[in-house]
Amino acid sequence: MSIARALSNALTGLSATSRGTETVAANLANVMTPGYARREVALSPQSLGGNFGGVRVDGIIRHVNAGLLAEARGAAASRSDASTRVAHLRQMEQVIGLPGEAHGLETALSRFQAALSSAAARPDDELRLAEVAHGAVALAGRLNAASNAVQAARTEAEQAISSEVALINSSLDRVVYLNRRIAATQAEGHDSSSLQDERQVVVDRIATILPIQQVLREGSAVALFTREGAVLLDGTSPSRLGFSPVGQVQPEQSLGIGLASLVFNGQEIAPDQLRLFAGGSLGAHFDIRDRLAPRLQNDLDALAVDLHTRLSDPQVDPSLAPGQSGIFIDRAQPAGPVVPLGLASRLAINGSVDPSAGGEPWRLRAGITASGPEPASKSSVLFGLLEALNAPEPPRPGSTFTGTASLAARFATVGARTVSARVEGEGGLAVTSVRYSLLQSRQMADGVDSDAEMQRLLQYEQAYAANARVIQAIDEMLNYLLRM
Template identity: 55%
Template sequence: MSIAKAISNAMSGLTATARGTETVAANLANVMTPGYARRDLAVTAQLLGGGVRIDGITRIVNASLLSESRLAASAVGDVSVRANFQLRMEKVIGLPGEAGSLSSALTSFQTALSAAATRPDDEIRLAQVASTASALARGLNAASEAVQTARGAAQQGIAADVATLNTSLERVAYLNARIAILDADGKDASPLIDERQQMIDRIARIVPVQEVPRDAGKVALFTAEGAVLLDGSVPAKLGFEGADQVTAGQVVGAPLQLLSLNGQPLEPAQMRLFGGGSLAAQFQIRDQLGPELQAELDDMAFELHQRLADPAIDPSLGAGDPDLFTDRGDPATAATVTGLAGRIAVNAAIDPGQGGALWRLRAGLAAASPEPTGHSAVLTALAEALDRNRPPEAGSSFVGQGSLASRFGTVESRVSTRRVEAQADMAIRTSRQATITSSIMADGVDTDAEMQRLLQYEQSYAANARVLVAVDEMIKQLLRI
């Protein structure tokens, strides 16, 4: 081997060693960086001329694990949104026997009625009846408002998810173009590929996404159900329009809107193309879970109204007169049940603050005189009507005979069950995501292995340096001859 070839071989080894130590340093520095994939230096021995050739930096990624991780992230995004909704609803409606729950408000009202029936002449007891009735109405109002607030928040969440999707898809398309240019120039595009992976991971939390490799380092993106998000240079454009505030009774098309894809509105059946992530969960809260709970609250409010609207309870009332609970001052009807829980209120005839009088609880809402003060028939009838087992109202979600307390307990039990099921589902999906994440981390940067590689590069550096030292000594000897 000639001196020139020895120098060339040693210099190629030193160059490879320098690049190798750079990859080790990058791996160690980014061991906890999201989206970062371990780098490995690819070198081959040069058969002609000797030495080593650097073929590039290899980005080590387990594509199968990465795909599973994204699907798991979508599942967690879906169930976490739904679980948070169910938890908020349980806190508003409460649990049976829990202070502040709807059933506790009903119990307080029933207790006040029973106490007033034993002393109908006691103004303090009559005031307690009016107070607890108002508290019950306010509890129903607050629960209904919470449902519509959650639906409005879901509407805003949809808009935010769509904006994030569009921004991320545009960024992926841009990175695709930049990566293709670097690939054509033979340059390392690993940092851009890392950034692209982060963008795709962000998309995966919103909708389940599948990544398909394309030429020149580009990728195409599809939802798990087959909708094209990006395949080429122009990403798909999602659209969504809707006011922040949602009210009871609003449904899809009247006036709530679904997504549009590239300017074309999607039909309800086509929405499955974007199912499985946080976006689908927001639509589910707005269009299914929220209206379902609102309907149950409305059924409770309507049954409360109907039980006390019996003409036999208060003979002073005529046909069409509002009873103790009203729909904002008017009698509630089957045609106006939707949203009733948000509108139900105590009749102003018993509210001194609105020109009413407490004695009307005893004598009748339309009675002309408070006499006799010992009359308790109306109060007794009111209490009995709430306790009486009776079939549900037509169109109600309740089944079978039951008292009003059992109806309230049924709704609270349903809400609690949904919360438990959602949180159990979240625990399962979160555990699966954590397992996959651990596998990805184990398959990623191993600090012990990186330190071993660093020692190998140190030994390689020392060996090549010794070759140069030996060549230097040889040249000096030749010059001294």
């Protein structure tokens, strides 16, 4: 072998080891960087005129386990879906309150019943009658607050949908841009690994909102589909999602009645086609707005109409005519026997017995529309009101309750449903979180191994020393020849 060929071989070896050490350094520096994939230098023998001529750097290999990455993205979408639902259910549990909690619905009803019982024992005591009125105000206020909180949660979900749709659109635009840059960079013969890392991060971000499938296309471009088959990106133009939020969601609004669905490439998606975009946080927000929160609103409205109806019965308060409201009224209209939408948000105490509104608490004893105070010792109306609350009655039309039960039992049922939904949701979240964590651990194990990288660094150091020694030997030989 000539001195020139030996020198060429050593120089290519030095260049290869230099690229290798740069790759190892990048791997070690990005062990914990999201979306980073382990790099490795691709080498091949270089021939000159049919003879071995050193080593050639063919490029940088980016190691990604595509199957594991797809699993992790699916788990991320499931965890995002479950965590969004659980956050809502926890919030609703706080709104309803647990038994014994000062702000709970059951506590407000118990205090109202206790005030009624106390007043029935001493109907002549104006202070006790005033306490009944205050208890009624507090109970109506708790139902109002709970209903308003439910609608606030629906409004929050509506705003989250709008934000996530905008994020999906901007992320798809970024993926299109990165597809182009990756193709151009590779065509120029440069390393596109950092661009592919960035694209993986962007796609991972989409995957928490929507469960997606990624398909590799020509030129290292990627196509994206939802898990159910909707095309998000396949080519140079991404699909466009749209959504028109309302300012404040009202109880009577539902999907198709005042509330919008998704718009996909200019076409509004039918309610039964929203499953194409279910499985991530976007689907969870739609479910909160259109199913979970309205179901709780229906329960609250059923409690409100049950409370109103029981205490508006002429058999309980003979001063009332059929259809007249008793202690509680609907601010908008007289409440009928069917559960009216949003009654829980409009329920209020009858002004004729509310001291703060100039009402007269003695009407609780004599009757709401009584012409004058009955004898102070009369307690039949008060006992009738108390018995009406405790009487087992069938569910009102339009409610989801079953069987006969007292009003307290109905309140307890709503509380139990809320707690059960939260517990069930947390169980599902725990399962999805464990799966996600396991897949993340597998990704980490499949990624950069610092021990292996250090061993590779030692190998590069030895190769560098060997090639440097060749160059040093050539230098010594040349110096010796020149001195002859």
